[in-house]
Amino acid sequence: MANIGTVQQIYEEFGKGDVPAILAHLADDVDWEYGGDATGLPWLQPRRGRAQAAAFFQDLAALDVQRFQPTTLLESGNVVVALIQLEAVVRATGRRVVEEDEVHIFHFDDRGQVRRFRHRLDTHRFWLADKGQ
DSSP states (O other): OHHHHHHHHHHHHHHHTOHHHHHTTEEEEEEETTTOOOOSOTTSOOEESHHHHHHHHHHGGGEEEEEEEEEEEEEETTEEEEEEEEEEEETTTOOEEEEEEEEEEEEEOTTSOEEEEEEESOHHHHHHHHTTO
């Protein structure tokens, strides 16, 4: 159950805006947004390595996150799945997006570092908000 504690810590650090502390939990070659294609949204792009994962947090500044609440954490082996309640406003357009049960998937290596991470959410809804629609 150590990995679930790491995810809880990552979320606490996210709430504090402590990106360096979050990055310390990632493997050097972390596969961020693994298995996905380009979405047209700067914050939801496939990335490789800690430096590119750090760019995710910079790109996330396009959103004014008004509510970020992990509600459920599930762990099996080296995988932790989190369900998140999210409300955010796209700063450029003022469009609000609400995600109920946004899914975060963390895969850990044997050292307890995140080696793969992925968001599962309604990318179309975010894309429309980003385009002002």
